[in-house]
Amino acid sequence: MTAPTNHVLAHKPLKVALLGGGNVGAQVARILLDDADSLAARTGARFELLGIAVRNLDAPRTAPLPRELLTTDAEALVKEADLVIELLGGLEPARSLIQTAIAHGASVVSGNKALLAADGATLYQQADAAGVQLSYEAAVAGAIPILRPIRDSLAGDQITRVLGIVNGTTNYILDQMDSTGADFATALAEAQRLGYAEADPTADVEGHDAAAKAAILASLSFHTRFALENVHCEGISSITAADIAAAKEAGLVIKLLAIAEKFPAKDGEEGGVSVRVHPTLLPREHPLAAVHGAFNAVFVEAEYAGELMFYGQGAGGTPTASAVLGDLVSAARRIVLGGPGRTETTTGEVAALGIEAVQTSYCIGLTVADQPGVLAQIAQLFAGQGVSIETIRQTIHRDSVDQEDYAELRIVTHRALESALAGTVEQIRQLPVTREITSVLRVEGI
Ligand SMILES: NC(=O)C1=CN([C@@H]2O[C@H](COP(=O)(O)OP(=O)(O)OC[C@H]3O[C@@H](n4cnc5c(N)ncnc54)[C@H](O)[C@@H]3O)[C@@H](O)[C@H]2O)C=CC1
Ligand SMILES: N[C@@H](CC=O)C(=O)O
Numbered sequence: 001m002t003a004p005t006n007h008v009l010a011h012k013p014l015k016v017a018l019l020g021g022g023n024v025g026a027q028v029a030r031i032l033l034d035d036a037d038s039l040a041a042r043t044g045a046r047f048e049l050l051g052i053a054v055r056n057l058d059a060p061r062t063a064p065l066p067r068e069l070l071t072t073d074a075e076a077l078v079k080e081a082d083l084v085i086e087l088l089g090g091l092e093p094a095r096s097l098i099q100t101a102i103a104h105g106a107s108v109v110s111g112n113k114a115l116l117a118a119d120g121a122t123l124y125q126q127a128d129a130a131g132v133q134l135s136y137e138a139a140v141a142g143a144i145p146i147l148r149p150i151r152d153s154l155a156g157d158q159i160t161r162v163l164g165i166v167n168g169t170t171n172y173i174l175d176q177m178d179s180t181g182a183d184f185a186t187a188l189a190e191a192q193r194l195g196y197a198e199a200d201p202t203a204d205v206e207g208h209d210a211a212a213k214a215a216i217l218a219s220l221s222f223h224t225r226f227a228l229e230n231v232h233c234e235g236i237s238s239i240t241a242a243d244i245a246a247a248k249e250a251g252l253v254i255k256l257l258a259i260a261e262k263f264p265a266k267d268g269e270e271g272g273v274s275v276r277v278h279p280t281l282l283p284r285e286h287p288l289a290a291v292h293g294a295f296n297a298v299f300v301e302a303e304y305a306g307e308l309m310f311y312g313q314g315a316g317g318t319p320t321a322s323a324v325l326g327d328l329v330s331a332a333r334r335i336v337l338g339g340p341g342r343t344e345t346t347t348g349e350v351a352a353l354g355i356e357a358v359q360t361s362y363c364i365g366l367t368v369a370d371q372p373g374v375l376a377q378i379a380q381l382f383a384g385q386g387v388s389i390e391t392i393r394q395t396i397h398r399d400s401v402d403q404e405d406y407a408e409l410r411i412v413t414h415r416a417l418e419s420a421l422a423g424t425v426e427q428i429r430q431l432p433v434t435r436e437i438t439s440v441l442r443v444e445g446i
């Protein structure tokens with residue numbers, strides 16, 4: 001392995017102001033402090049966390065924050081910073097603080113979809129005019145990289161439809177009602193406890209949070225400004241247990257979908273883009289029906305790329321912090337970009353593993369003599385190597401040549417070390433009762 005060449009951090013530390021120490025803010029602070037070295041290596045400059053603006057210095061936090069970093073003076077903090085992370089939520093004072101940051105030449109990272117849906121265009125223009133960046137990947141579908149792919153990766157394509165589950169709280173509630181029969185209020189309380197819900201959960205339940213995200217998605221996808229007023233919005237508060245049960249009986253599931261769809265001009269009718277959020281029935285075999293809990297998924301249909309699907313954790317402090325930090329590193333790299341910038345780094349120094357060190361599940365196909373005790377012998381060899389069997393399927397066949405019965409086995413294992421599996425297979429191959437090992441395949445996702 002060649003020695004890493006980019007450990008030297010030529011750039012001065014970048015001062016970071018964090019606004020908000022709630023579900024997301026506390027996790028961003030924790031990771032900024034815990035992973036300071038690797039973030040510096042990837043960025044080309046260290047992040048110096050100047051302070052964390054909070055409303056109440058003594059409020060309980062989801063991660064312990066150094067007391068000396070907490071302040072109630074958000075404005076003073078912002079004026080000192082090179083980079084400002086806004087995780088307060090709500091329109092004010094978030095908007096004014098972002099504008100102060102921009103006016104002082106700081107780049108801004110925000111997860112505030114309510115503000116971005118309301119004022120994103122203005123704030124973006126202000127940032128552009130000041131030569132700073134405004135990034136907000138966390139604002140739509142939490143941890144899922146969706147805005148940057150739409151804005152950058154698909155910049156050469158024509159998006160025709162975006163369709164997704166973009167609110168974790170409502171997906172959690174509907175999923176709980178569907179799978180455990182939980183009532184609406186209990187499921188909502190649990191979503192709040194898990195840190196998915198907005199400070200005022202009405203924004204989730206009535207679809208306003210999804211509508212804000214739909215407006216942002218539509219604006220980026222169709223290169224046109226869509227305001228919240230352009231989004232048709234229906235929430236899930238009127239969905240009853242009986243609706244869920246009826247859907248289930250019909251092989252359907254109810255999901256709150258955000259849809260931005262282009263309708264081309266046709267038969268003298270003007271074309272346009274429909275942006276809407278509403279509860280939607282889906283067949284249970286539809287890929288979006290398999291999005292459970294607080295997970296989100298966004299389908300993008302584009303003229304040249306075809307169908308793309310983005311899936312992951314759309315809510316929760318730590319997953320959302322991942323998107324915030326991705327934006328932070330990306331914005332910081334551009335500040336460092338006085339030189340060539342650091343977009344690819346090789347400072348991880350992680351060893352490359354051989355296949356023998358892989359752990360996964362396996363499916364082994366083999367044929368053996370149809371005799372008593374054969375399965376026990378094989379099971380013993382697996383156990384001897386510490387490989388645990390998940391299922392064995394046996395089918396009896398008759399050999400057309402010697403007219404002897406033989407058994408075809410398909411054995412699926414739990415996760416096991418490749419070397420242990422290979423050793424087991426070799427031992428089975430040597431057994432006098434084994435006719436043939438027909439296949440050894442690795443299995444993921446079971
Ligand atoms: N929680 C989640 O799963 C996700 C949240 N977001 C967005 O991230 C932002 C933060 O969300 P959470 O951390 O969940 O909210 P939160 O309500 O847990 O935290 C907000 C924090 O900001 C503080 N704050 C509010 N106004 C303040 C002020 N004027 N001065 C000082 N501190 C103030 C509050 O005291 C609280 O500590 C919101 O815009 C939210 O929509 C985005 C994606 C996912
Ligand atoms: N309240 C939101 C948080 C993420 O944006 C949700 O439930 O999805």
Ligand code: NA
Nearest residue numbers: 137140142144
């Ligand atoms: Na995202």
